[in-house]
Amino acid sequence: MSLPALPRDWNKSESFKAVASFTTPEKLAAEPVGPGFLGHARRILRNRTFSEDERLEAERNVKAIETADNDYESEPEDADMLRHDPKDWKSLDQYEVLGLTKYRWRADEDLIRKAHRRKVLKHHPDKKAAEGAGDEDGFFKCIQKAFETLVDPSKRRQWDSVDPKANVPVPSKKTKGDFFERWGKFFEAESRFSTKQPVPQLGDLNSTKAEVDAFYSFWRRFDSWRSFEWLDEDVPDDSSNRDNKRYIEKKNKALRAKHKKDDTARLIKAIDLALSEDPRHRMFKDADKAAKAQKKWEREAGSREAAEKKAAEEQAKADAEAKAKADAEANKDAKEAAKKAKEAAKSAKKKHKRTLRNAIKDVNYLLPEGEQPSPDTVANALADVDNLIEALDDMELADYAGKLSPLTADSVKAAFTEGVQAKGIKPKFFL
Amino acid sequence: MSKTIIGLSFGNTSSSVAIMKDGVLEVIANQDGDRAIPTMLSYAHGDEYYGAQAKQQLVRNPKNTVAFFRDFLANSYAKIDVSANHRSAHPVEDSEKLVAFKVVDGESEHTVSVNEIVVRYLKQLHTAANDYIGKEIDGSVIAVPTNFSEQQRKLVAELAEKAGLPALQVINEPTAALLAHVSRPDIDAHANKLFVVADFGGTRSDGAVIAYNGGIFTILATMHDLELGGRDLDEAIIEHLAKEFEKEYKVDPRKEERAMAKLAHEAELIKKTLSNSTTTQFGIESVASGFDFSGSLNRLRFEMVGRSAFTRIGDFVKHLVAKANVDVLDVDEVLLVGGTSWVPKVSSVVSGLFDSERTVIRSPNTDTKAIDPDELIARGAAIQASLVSNFDAEEIAESLQPVVTNGPHLAKPIGVKTAEGVTEILAINTLIPIRKTISIPAEGDVLIEIVEIEREIKVETVKPEPKAAGEDEESDWSDDEDEEYEVRSRVVKPGKTLAQLGITANGKADIVVTISKDLKMQVAARSGSEHVAGTV
Ligand SMILES: Nc1ncnc2c1ncn2[C@@H]1O[C@H](COP(=O)(O)OP(=O)(O)OP(=O)(O)O)[C@@H](O)[C@H]1O
Numbered sequence: 001m002s003l004p005a006l007p008r009d010w011n012k013s014e015s016f017k018a019v020a021s022f023t024t025p026e027k028l029a030a031e032p033v034g035p036g037f038l039g040h041a042r043r044i045l046r047n048r049t050f051s052e053d054e055r056l057e058a059e060r061n062v063k064a065i066e067t068a069d070n071d072y073e074s075e076p077e078d079a080d081m082l083r084h085d086p087k088d089w090k091s092l093d094q095y096e097v098l099g100l101t102k103y104r105w106r107a108d109e110d111l112i113r114k115a116h117r118r119k120v121l122k123h124h125p126d127k128k129a130a131e132g133a134g135d136e137d138g139f140f141k142c143i144q145k146a147f148e149t150l151v152d153p154s155k156r157r158q159w160d161s162v163d164p165k166a167n168v169p170v171p172s173k174k175t176k177g178d179f180f181e182r183w184g185k186f187f188e189a190e191s192r193f194s195t196k197q198p199v200p201q202l203g204d205l206n207s208t209k210a211e212v213d214a215f216y217s218f219w220r221r222f223d224s225w226r227s228f229e230w231l232d233e234d235v236p237d238d239s240s241n242r243d244n245k246r247y248i249e250k251k252n253k254a255l256r257a258k259h260k261k262d263d264t265a266r267l268i269k270a271i272d273l274a275l276s277e278d279p280r281h282r283m284f285k286d287a288d289k290a291a292k293a294q295k296k297w298e299r300e301a302g303s304r305e306a307a308e309k310k311a312a313e314e315q316a317k318a319d320a321e322a323k324a325k326a327d328a329e330a331n332k333d334a335k336e337a338a339k340k341a342k343e344a345a346k347s348a349k350k351k352h353k354r355t356l357r358n359a360i361k362d363v364n365y366l367l368p369e370g371e372q373p374s375p376d377t378v379a380n381a382l383a384d385v386d387n388l389i390e391a392l393d394d395m396e397l398a399d400y401a402g403k404l405s406p407l408t409a410d411s412v413k414a415a416f417t418e419g420v421q422a423k424g425i426k427p428k429f430f431l
Numbered sequence: 432m433s434k435t436i437i438g439l440s441f442g443n444t445s446s447s448v449a450i451m452k453d454g455v456l457e458v459i460a461n462q463d464g465d466r467a468i469p470t471m472l473s474y475a476h477g478d479e480y481y482g483a484q485a486k487q488q489l490v491r492n493p494k495n496t497v498a499f500f501r502d503f504l505a506n507s508y509a510k511i512d513v514s515a516n517h518r519s520a521h522p523v524e525d526s527e528k529l530v531a532f533k534v535v536d537g538e539s540e541h542t543v544s545v546n547e548i549v550v551r552y553l554k555q556l557h558t559a560a561n562d563y564i565g566k567e568i569d570g571s572v573i574a575v576p577t578n579f580s581e582q583q584r585k586l587v588a589e590l591a592e593k594a595g596l597p598a599l600q601v602i603n604e605p606t607a608a609l610l611a612h613v614s615r616p617d618i619d620a621h622a623n624k625l626f627v628v629a630d631f632g633g634t635r636s637d638g639a640v641i642a643y644n645g646g647i648f649t650i651l652a653t654m655h656d657l658e659l660g661g662r663d664l665d666e667a668i669i670e671h672l673a674k675e676f677e678k679e680y681k682v683d684p685r686k687e688e689r690a691m692a693k694l695a696h697e698a699e700l701i702k703k704t705l706s707n708s709t710t711t712q713f714g715i716e717s718v719a720s721g722f723d724f725s726g727s728l729n730r731l732r733f734e735m736v737g738r739s740a741f742t743r744i745g746d747f748v749k750h751l752v753a754k755a756n757v758d759v760l761d762v763d764e765v766l767l768v769g770g771t772s773w774v775p776k777v778s779s780v781v782s783g784l785f786d787s788e789r790t791v792i793r794s795p796n797t798d799t800k801a802i803d804p805d806e807l808i809a810r811g812a813a814i815q816a817s818l819v820s821n822f823d824a825e826e827i828a829e830s831l832q833p834v835v836t837n838g839p840h841l842a843k844p845i846g847v848k849t850a851e852g853v854t855e856i857l858a859i860n861t862l863i864p865i866r867k868t869i870s871i872p873a874e875g876d877v878l879i880e881i882v883e884i885e886r887e888i889k890v891e892t893v894k895p896e897p898k899a900a901g902e903d904e905e906s907d908w909s910d911d912e913d914e915e916y917e918v919r920s921r922v923v924k925p926g927k928t929l930a931q932l933g934i935t936a937n938g939k940a941d942i943v944v945t946i947s948k949d950l951k952m953q954v955a956a957r958s959g960s961e962h963v964a965g966t967v
Contacts, residue, residue, distance in 0.1 A: 003879060029837050036646020
């Protein structure tokens with residue numbers, strides 16, 4: 001197909017010749033459907049020609065893209081992240097993958113969709129292939145995974161729960177700034193886990209007592225959706241090993257519960273700490289005290305006498321109390337002395353018992369030195385000794401212990417033989 | 432945040448919902464896993480069922496199952512055709528002479544207006560769509576047949592709003608189907624084409640001839656046969672089964688409603704199976720007088736028993752083309768829509784009407800990439816939904832005004848003469864204003880002659896060449912080979928000259944033809960740094 005040559009008689013000075021108008025068109029109804037019609041309607045309604053419309057629409061598109069792009073800055077992409085194994089996508093920072101580290105949990109769904117679109121445009125495998133970069137689409141897969149995670153509210157919560165970069169640590173004394181600077185950020189970050197929104201924030205020195213009370217009471221009853229599924233170990237989906245599967249599921253469940261418990265404890269501790277450091281508390285207390293003192297002083301000024309009387313009464317009462325206290329103290333001393341005596345007696349008794357029990361052994365069961373007593377001998381002798389100790393009261397114990405001094409075979413024999421007879425014990429050894 | 436707008440195909444037999452999400456078009460599956468959801472409601476034990484679950488009740492609980500009600504909207508009882516309703520709840524006349532159904536919903540019998548039935552059904556679709564999308568739905572674009580009146584369209588929109596699906600726009604079914612088709616990634620959305628859209632549904636057949644030029648759809652003709660659809664194929668199979676049953680057991684199942692309901696249920700299954708395989712087995716328990724009934728049916732048999740319906744389908748398309756005042760050779764593509772278009776015989780009957788070298792038939796049996804025919808309308812509606820979702824009601828209403836939609840369309844194609852003949856630039860039935868650019872190879876001083884194009888259908892009678900003696904002897908049973916036959920061809924040639932331009936070309940010339948609102952035609956040509964232009 002080609003255009004024919006100009007005829008010889010064509011007047012070259014005249015490059016355009018209008019010959020006839022086209023056949024009268026027919027009025028018909030166009031279907032108000034499809035992108036083509038949308039363009040037509042726009043041109044008719046805004047009275048634009050094709051080229052005007054094209055220019056204006058192009059400008060509008062550029063603007064739309066610009067505003068979309070100016071919504072947020074693009075972030076540099078870490079080279080390691082781009083090479084990350086897509087199978088291990090869970091270990092990536094999901095916000096970093098979409099370039100939203102400045103926003104994290106603050107990014108709304110629109111922003112996430114926009115960020116996703118932008119990343120897809122940049123990393124689409126087709127585009128990479130066109131650029132001759134080979135068909136590595138590992139990072140593209142990570143982009144899709146991150147998008148799926150962040151655009152699905154329940155999956156996003158799982159990730160947000162463990163997003164390490166979003167955590168603001170509990171401020172220590174060393175953290176820079178005043179109380180509000182140190183704690184404000186902490187509570188703002190923790191707010192994201194609240195099922196109830198909006199969450200009351202820390203406020204400042206101008207907050208009223210009611211506000212501060214409401215703040216602490218809300219946080220004491222904090223209802224958190226934070227959960228720890230993200231950290232689950234992957235449950236193998238091979239059906240051959242059911243036990244193992246069940247085991248891992250159980251383990252995951254237990255770990256989630258533990259993390260949750262720890263997290264609750266962590267928050268409670270933090271709230272207590274904040275409360276103890278909160279300068280407004282002392283302020284409110286001082287103000288309270290001052291107000292009370294003021295009231296009291298006014299009351300007293302009004303009734304000095306009554307106050308004086310009361311003071312006298314109080315003095316009398318104090319004296320009485322002091323006396324009672326002194327009495328009580330004296331009483332206590334006596335008791336203590338008795339207790340001491342008792343304890344001494346107790347320990348003496350113990351000592352005497354020990355002396356009696358050890359005596360027979362110390363004199364080698366009345367046998368010549370170096371001779372081995374038979375087991376029967378030992379058993380019989382000890383039985384007599386025990387029976388005797390059992391039968392003696394405290395005084396007698398001291399008495400008999402005295403008789404064993406000096407400790408000789410004779411003194412032992414004499415003392416025990418006398419003892420068993422006196423107490424009517426049937427002797428086995430001290431016959 | 433952009434709004435969530437669904438596309439809704441609200442059929443007399445079945446309905447579908449689609450949504451465009453992040454540039455991906457999805458047809459919604461309901462809790463039964465259905466994408467083509469039967470347009471039916473059923474009441475049993477105080478519960479309301481819809482879709483396939485309602486359809487199942489047709490055997491056990493036909494009196495409380497409401498089906499084929501959409502077309503009764505805004506119609507007086509006196510005017511409606513109830514022939515599709517004899518195996519389900521029967522329509523009754525309500526106090527306003529409109530249509531209602533008597534059903535036992537809950538404890539007692541109620542007369543429920545068709546409007547209320549529609550609201551209840553759309554509410555069910557709303558819930559299904561909500562569950563699927565997981566998001567509150569803000570509105571809908573609803574497709575209805577081209578012969579729905581303004582009053583019916585308004586009513587549909589009103590009822591949809593009551594069901595929580597306010598309609599941003601009510602559009603025509605064939606246009607929706609075509610929008611889905613031309614949006615296919617493998618189809619050039621800028622090519623000018625003449626389409627035949629034929630929708631063979633359950634109870635009715637609808638057709639439209641649509642010009643698609645410069646991205647604009649213009650309906651040139653429509654046709655409706657409200658007594659032709661998949662139901663006729665079902666009935667043919669039912670009758671066949673009934674005959675066979677009677678032969679085998681000497682019992683006439685036609686006398687028992689329940690027996691017929693069972694046969695009807697099985698017949699549709701058989702029909703659908705035969706769209707995929709050439710033969711199928713069936714088994715029905717206790718059809719009549721306690722007799723079980725089993726057997727098999729093959730596709731050929733089905734095509735024989737359904738012959739009259741297939742013939743009517745062919746005639747329907749033939750008449751549709753004729754009604755648009757075009758020739759079959761003018762048609763670039765035929766888009767087959769509706770559940771019945773799954774039937775292979777439907778595609779082959781339609782294909783037989785067209786020149787296979789000239790016209791492409793789009794159906795699952797002829798085009799492997801064809802969109803499922805029972806999803807086309809919902810998909811198109813969803814595409815439109817995504818296009819208008821950012822407009823407010825006023826903006827949409829503004830663009831629907833006649834000053835926008837009603838416009839002059841070219842009565843003759845416009846083209847440029849070439850060394851070989853003529854090349855089309857603007858097709859017949861192109862909406863004005865329009866602008867179109869083409870590039871043509873050219874070298875040296877060339878003439879650009881803009882002309883109207885005349886197209887002619889040439890009919891030649893061809894006599895087969897006499898066969899060499901002896902060759903024919905054994906095969907004279909095929910004597911029609913010797914008969915004369917017609918060869919029809921479509922010829923285009925330059926007609927009236929509109930403008931001439933001379934240009935010194937250098938490889939190729941770009942020609943831009945622009946026709947403005949006030950019907951002025953501007954022609955501009957460019958080649959390298961050369962530039963010529965003028966207005967007629
Ligand atoms: N695979 C299939 N093979 C054959 N027929 C099928 C198949 N799937 C659905 N059908 C038939 O398609 C018909 C339903 O068509 P569709 O889903 O287009 O309904 P519709 O547009 O609501 O119909 P109408 O409005 O004409 O009543 C039913 O008769 C059904 O039996």
